[in-house]
Amino acid sequence: MASTLGTLFRITTFGESHGPGVGVVIDGCPPRISLATSDIQAELDRRRPGQSRLVSARAEADHVEIVSGVEDGLTLGTPIALLVRNEDARPQDYAEFGGLFRPSHADYTYEAKYGIRAVAGGGRASARETIGRVAAAAVARQFLAAAGVEVLAYVKRVERILALAIAPGRVTRAQIEANPVRCPDPAAAAKMIRLIERVRKRGDSVGGVIECVARGVPAGLGEPVFDKLEADLAKAVMSLPATKGFEIGSGFAGTLLLGSVHNDPFYMEHGRVRTRTNRSGGVQGGISNGEDILIRVALKPTATIALPQETVDRAGRSATLRGRGRHDPCVLPRAAPMVEAMVLLVLADHWLRQAALAAAQVASRPGRRAPRRR
Amino acid sequence: MASTLGTLFRITTFGESHGPGVGVVIDGCPPRISLATSDIQAELDRRRPGQSRLVSARAEADHVEIVSGVEDGLTLGTPIALLVRNEDARPQDYAEFGGLFRPSHADYTYEAKYGIRAVAGGGRASARETIGRVAAAAVARQFLAAAGVEVLAYVKRVERILALAIAPGRVTRAQIEANPVRCPDPAAAAKMIRLIERVRKRGDSVGGVIECVARGVPAGLGEPVFDKLEADLAKAVMSLPATKGFEIGSGFAGTLLLGSVHNDPFYMEHGRVRTRTNRSGGVQGGISNGEDILIRVALKPTATIALPQETVDRAGRSATLRGRGRHDPCVLPRAAPMVEAMVLLVLADHWLRQAALAAAQVASRPGRRAPRRR
């Protein structure tokens, strides 16, 4: 189950960083949804490395193939398998690390767990594993878009450079894609780019915070008590590499407020229940309340750096690791589409779960007949 | 699945706050573990309200009954059902709220989702639902203790009062239980108590941060890629009421460091791979590395306050809510055992998953015979 996520919209990813390929099987996508290879390719292109000096130089085209589940541009309701071949695999770049555990990587823990590991590029622990997630999320986006749900993630902070001029309720994808750092505050973006350049030259790395907003989510998504919407969002984003923290709504800062200030008063607007503030972040008691869902994710500075580091090898001998290989001085620009992907996947799953509940309520009333395709 | 958590150590909770009772079914507990009612009762006593002025005055004895799965003080390997009767249910206290949506509670969202709800005390959204979790965690603690794993949670911060004099590697349960606020830093605890008293008199509430350490966790727990240990921990604690954020290791603060500072260097100690720092929080690549696991959880100020609040009723009419009923001015002292419970449940599940993997590796070697009970 470790490589599977979701209840009704279930994805299973597979593939090592430097093996034949990576991919995903999506089980539970509704039938008769329009889906073209280009819908998925567009998302993969945002995720892939080599887009600018800011991120890893690995040059992968990452061409996706739809292996099953789609015919004549429409989903069949059967499992959708998506495959991306690894083309620029260079296992030899990693040969020298073979016996050394890279600090704050998964080398040692994989070894401890499995007694074996795909050394090159971290195997499954590589960010390359997220290709399957981003591809699956492109499918989720297709049917969530039809339902009026929009999800956007962007870089909110790099190290100490905080982007303040962003209104989550109105930010657009064009604003996010306007610069290579994916920060829709142009002034902050410029500073972030300069910082990342500086850090890259020193062979070091920086981290920061991604913010993600989901707009148009209807009230009612999320399942008490363990599958609360914020719980599933937390799990989903914390399953991404390099994440160290998760917040929803007021988050950690909200703990500094009094209850009388923190509570979100209800009022009516155009016949709809609204809240005056949104410290809840769009979720109350684990269920969406119709306001924007707003989360933030902490990403540590990239573990791969060019500077020498103290470590040990498999045999337990002290050693010094001297980095080479390709790496990102700052993972955040590429992490934004990944966070977006995880939020899309969680919302798609809960959207289907709520659709199921709503249908069951209607259909189980006396006098109703069974569910029928319309 | 919404009320079920875990893969191999699975719990399913049930019960409304003011219905006949609450409880849990545990499926997957190993057989022949010593288990007495008193083991569970002791944990429930820590969780229950009415222990001091700091928390809710609801006076529940919360007597637990083992309904199944145990005979002569030993677990049978079959489902363990635990039941706690609701005794001090006072639905009339809540009658007046009937039509009003309490701000930042789950009233509106349950109504939006189900079209019906157990009005009194929030039904399943009540903290009373956590009785089943804490009871199940008491069982998990029994067998994790035998394996040398210890989990302790305590109050790290209330509003702005931060407890600095705590060493997660050495803190004891006695220190935590030494004061009603469950903060093992006595000076900070005294300040916290005064603050909570002050806030209670004003009819207001405060939030803060719980920290939780797990010691003695062997390397190898956690499953890539979605069931990473930190991902499952995040989900588990974010499924508790009132949580707004989750961190592991360096958390959000870690994003301010350079990679060269943030990485945890490896070294050998007594033949074991160790890290010099623990910014990873005991987990790398989703798998435990043998260091202490350290997490922090943000809890918002309690939503239930005595001050008047703006809201609407079911019919969409503006209204003012005036609190009465019993409530906690600060949920943190009682939340510490809940966070501890969630961490225990996640570790028990992953401990069994890793035991399964280890057994499979051994047993699937040529020449080995099938698994046998010893």
Add this chain to the structure above:
Amino acid sequence: MASTLGTLFRITTFGESHGPGVGVVIDGCPPRISLATSDIQAELDRRRPGQSRLVSARAEADHVEIVSGVEDGLTLGTPIALLVRNEDARPQDYAEFGGLFRPSHADYTYEAKYGIRAVAGGGRASARETIGRVAAAAVARQFLAAAGVEVLAYVKRVERILALAIAPGRVTRAQIEANPVRCPDPAAAAKMIRLIERVRKRGDSVGGVIECVARGVPAGLGEPVFDKLEADLAKAVMSLPATKGFEIGSGFAGTLLLGSVHNDPFYMEHGRVRTRTNRSGGVQGGISNGEDILIRVALKPTATIALPQETVDRAGRSATLRGRGRHDPCVLPRAAPMVEAMVLLVLADHWLRQAALAAAQVASRPGRRAPRRR
């Protein structure tokens, strides 16, 4: 997961035969369905022993309590916990078997698996475990009935006595309940009763075949490829004690026909696709086709008999088992409600899964908005 069944309508049973009680937690029942204790009690009364000389003399009232999930006679959408106390537990009746493995019972295999077992009455292997299933099925029946689905099981054969005068399409519950053997063919029923009486006097036992029909099931239930409707039905009934075989439609006898004879021709009737014959048993490719679903289940002769039997004890010493205790000379009359229960549970689950799919198809069309409660 071993004690949990279902995907969207999930049940978890608990309880040993001679422990404090047995029961079930149902997670996934839609909200706002009318549910009274009497709805469940009526089904338990059909299942329980002591109804006639034909079945076990254990005198249990089997009073069910709804512990959670229902308020004012309506389901809340939250887990429904149902509890039945064990009242006529007589562990001493079983004391003498303590060390002996009863042939064709689960004594030896439980011991081999767990190294411990609830000796009295077989613990979880007892037919008493099915109380939880029958209680949960009573809830499933409530909402399936509203959707026009009716499920009836009856005794089709006892040993060699075959009931031929039964039309699955028209049989009624009244006909089934008209005699203690639950065979709606009165002439066959009379013979069955005489046979069972005879066998009981000799201290022996007999088996036979239960047939079960589900009428009013709409086309579209069942999920390719592993959760085919017949696959889930097979698993569900084969999880009942004493079952040795399962058939759907033409079953084993169908293997004697040529394809040209066996195939069910399609034709139209009142604008609906029908089949002229029903050798498919209402399911094609794992999905219901709108015809009656018809299955048969083989039940072995009860393992508990009064005659002496060769066996061994825990220490591996040869021994002779001499039965006492209470037992059924023929389990079939009581097994009919159990088979009915399992079919109801599977249909409820797949009905909700299909409702979910249908809702997703509708809602994911462009221009549609998200699912809403109506």
Add this chain to the structure above:
Amino acid sequence: MASTLGTLFRITTFGESHGPGVGVVIDGCPPRISLATSDIQAELDRRRPGQSRLVSARAEADHVEIVSGVEDGLTLGTPIALLVRNEDARPQDYAEFGGLFRPSHADYTYEAKYGIRAVAGGGRASARETIGRVAAAAVARQFLAAAGVEVLAYVKRVERILALAIAPGRVTRAQIEANPVRCPDPAAAAKMIRLIERVRKRGDSVGGVIECVARGVPAGLGEPVFDKLEADLAKAVMSLPATKGFEIGSGFAGTLLLGSVHNDPFYMEHGRVRTRTNRSGGVQGGISNGEDILIRVALKPTATIALPQETVDRAGRSATLRGRGRHDPCVLPRAAPMVEAMVLLVLADHWLRQAALAAAQVASRPGRRAPRRR
């Protein structure tokens, strides 16, 4: 979940009969098991069509590619993705059926469920979907073999021709593979072949019974109460196309015996508990008892025939279907490896579940330390 099977050894199949390819992702295979492409290819070769006149003439090489989870011939413990390209897809052969529902096929029910379907070759309902199952089972066989478990399936009956000269305890794979009908009783095999030839010439089809034995299964596999070993075996084989019935041990015939005859007496042999007869079929109370596991599966005559048949088209118009395309006059020779595959998959899963339980029992004893890789 519909395309996923298993709890700890989980497989997810994907692919349509005439799309780009078919395959499987295996999650939960233990690490460091030797696995070569040829191990899998050998099993696929047994399953594929075109091996003799007796089966479908579709000429597919069915070359399997290991896309992930294996490095240098050893499993990594990560998901193993296996892919087989469709090469001899001839969708045009099916064009003429486009609008017609083939009797006793899944055409109508897929249409009813999804409102869309992959017309050519039945899409997911095709026997081609089983490629993924057989490939996954080849992996399961690798580690079960190391544990001393052997699984063999063969043709027991074709229409009325019953193979009597087979001893399940001693039958070999060589005997099974000695003739194209996969019946290890040579005299019966010869008659079966003649019958199938005759039926093929008439454009008709026949069905029959597959028997499958699992030898060397240790006592203790299977989980009460719903995941009983026979229940999971029943589900697994009933999820294969064309299956109409399932039996274990004495099966339907056992219902004709008295309990005193049917019960399997226990005795000791070389310090091991054995049964004198094996009417239980190797499973008691849902748990293996160490005897051979013996099941039988009824397969209907192939639905695809060359003779004209009454049917309707999508628009509800009466029509006559005249078969063409490639088909099997008797599916049984190819079904034997499929049944074998399903039994292997179930045993692998339960073997891991029992290994997990055994490990948990050992490790949770006081004084023990946590699970470690050895």
